[in-house]
Amino acid sequence: MRADGAGAVGAAILFVLSVGDERPPNWKTCRTRFIILILHPGSLCQPAFGRHLLVAPKSPRRAGTPKSSARSKSEQRAETMQQILDAAETLFSHHGLHGVSLGQVAKAIGVHTSLVHYYFNDKKALFDAVIxxxxxxxxxxxxxxxxxxxxxxxxxxxxxxxxxxxxxxxxxxxxxxxxxxxxxxxxxxxxxxxxxxxxxxxxxxxxxxxxxxxxxxxxxxxxxxxxxxxxxxxxxxxxxxxxxxxxxxxxxxxxxxxxxxxxxxxxxxxxxxxxxxxxxxxxxxxxxxxxx
Missing domain, CATH: 1.10.357.10 (Tetracycline Repressor, domain 2)
Known part of the structure; x- marks a missing residue:
């Protein structure tokens, strides 16, 4: 960013995230401490501190689904659950219960492992749900x-x-x-x-x-x-x-x-x-x- 105009400001944000408890479907409470460095020409950086942010994990979008399509929380949850079960079913059928990790399931659909953990406490719970x-x-x-x-x-x-x-x-x-x-x-x-x-x-x-x-x-x-x-x-x-x-x-x-x-x-x-x-x-x- 340029900082040569009156009142021009450049900002850099450093996030340190630690995932907390889940809120209703598709929302996570992330305790986020961030530092905003406000840059003024010729001045020292001054820190400002924030408290919390609500961060929604991005659900994987199936091919052909418009980004702008409005879906309810329950529809998003059902779609995510379906994708997790489909991926787990494929992996379990090839490698068995002990040959698959929740991380592999998450990777197969392009999400973080924490999202799979949100729906299933452990691998056996996911395996049972597939059956x-x-x-x-x-x-x-x-x-x-x-x-x-x-x-x-x-x-x-x-x-x-x-x-x-x-x-x-x-x-x-x-x-x-x-x-x-x-x-x-x-x-x-x-x-x-x-x-x-x-x-x-x-x-x-x-x-x-x-x-x-x-x-x-x-x-x-x-x-x-x-x-x-x-x-x-x-x-x-x-x-x-x-x-x-x-x-x-x-x-x-x-x-x-x-x-x-x-x-x-x-x-x-x-x-x-x-x-x-x-x-x-x-x-x-x-x-x-x-x-x-």
Missing amino acids: ERRAPVTATRRIEAMNAYEASVGGKVTLEGALHAFLDTDLDSYRTGGEAWRNFGALAAQVANTPEWGSEIMNRLMDPVVIRLIALLKKAMPEMSDEDIFWGYHFVSGSLIMTLARTGRIDVLSGGLCHSEDFASIKRRMATFMAGGFRAIYEQERNGTTPL
Whole structure:
């Protein structure tokens, strides 16, 4: 700045910030001590002291969103939360719970780590929120599909029908849900194989779906023991989780003949294969035969 006119002033501000408690969404109370150096030609610098400033952390703006668009605080909060969850879901699906830090999540969406801490106390809280965002969606869809199937056949349930209702709806969710559901599928597979990461949440959200399927299977095979039905479900869930993980393993083993992304081919085969397994177990137990 030039200081050669009457009353001309040049100013330099030095900020030393320490973040304090959060105020309502998107506002932080920053205790800010600053020194303003007022420069007059031929005079010494004289300090002036301020007290506090309210500083709003800048929420990341999605591409295509006009800067001038007026949004409520709740809309800004929802958008920020969505971006944090999306970034965390992607990172967790690739690196697992312990391979990701809150700093990495913040960096992925271009914000300071303190903003992520504002919404989530720690990494496990963020991980749980990621699971709880989509798991209820797939659970609700499958229960509705099984209810609709049972009503459509007047209670005359078959193994194939029950399994299609349980499996196909889920496969469609992951097939048509884009990258987001692909990431969640991979994450769900990790949680299924690492119970300490989120077994309580998955049990709470998914158990009603399993119990509904078990009820249908019992209707389809009333002569089958509960023990065999539950073992059958155990094998069903393992196959489904492996499929949702889309590891590409079958692509390599088959020399490109089969693809883990080919959910249409999976839907044509999976329920039939599993129904055959249930029947084989039943026949084995009924006849008292021993597998070779």
